[in-house]
Amino acid sequence: MLPHFDLDTIKFGTDPQTFERAIALYESGKVTHYEDDAYGCSAIVVGTHPYRVFVDARHYDRGQCDCYLGQKDVLCKHMVAVAIQAVTLGEPLSDKEKKRVDEVVCSGKIGELTKEHLASVKKSIAGAIRYIKAYTGPSRKWFIYQSSLCEGVHRLAAIICELPVSKQTAKLLIDLLLRLDHKLQFGTDDSDGTVGSFIYEVVALLEEYVGYDPKCAEAFRSLIGKETCFEWEEPLVRYLDEGRFR
Ligand SMILES: [Zn+2]
Secondary structure (H helix, E strand, O other): OOOOOOHHHEEEEEEEEHHHHHHHHHHOOEEEEEEEOEEEEEEEEEEEEEEEEEEEOOOOOOOOOOHHHHHHHHOOOHHHHHHHHHHOOOOOOOHHHHHHOHHHHHHOOOOOOOOHHHHHHHHHHHHOOOOOOOOOHHHHHHHHHHHHHHHHHHHHEEEEEEOOEEEEHHHHHHHHHHHHHHHHHOOOOOOHHHHHHHHHHHHHHHHHHHHHHHHHHHHHHHOOOOOOOHHHHHHHHHEEEHOOOO
16 A cells, blocks of 8 residues: 655644654564554554554544544554654664654755755645645544644744755745735634744844845735735835844
8 A cells, every 4th residue: 555645744834743752662673563554554552552543545644543532533652653654664764764854944054955956845835835725624624624734834844954055045935924914814724823933933044144144034025015914024115214234
């Protein structure tokens, strides 16, 4: 069976603690009797007790586990461990594959992206932003919806952390913020602040960019006169007002 999800889906869609615990189960060989077919994969995961686990071939976070959480329909580490087994086929995971990026940090490298690299970064941003969608469903789907927002934000964070610092990449980030802002104003239900706090993190990153290279502030010009949903643009526009950049 080829699962319809990959390691990134699992990594970015699962909360950090559950993901880490699932990795530990997987790496210590606790996923046993693994089998799969067109519908999904099943295994016995040896935790406090041996648990019988099934994971849907299409959605790694759907299935069943007879542990305490699984019985309450909560995604548990056993299901995530089986999903990992399904995508890795038992191969060891590299440190990079295991590493989650949960916050935006500056690469500290100064420079521009090549034309080809810029195009591919734009493409991955567009891919990640698709997870941040408008919410129209019934309230019982809210949990799944929220995990999609988290997945989108974590995918974006992973892309952003790799970017070199320059006016070019600052502009890319401003465009991203404006797109996210537009989504918040038109239909994305960000009640738990997932997207909002991400925006603040990127604003702080852009301030750091200016510390590395003052020319980055030129990218903030497009924010002049914009009304954003919680005035996140203010600290950036101030760089222009105060003449810190000429
Ligand atoms: Zn479980």
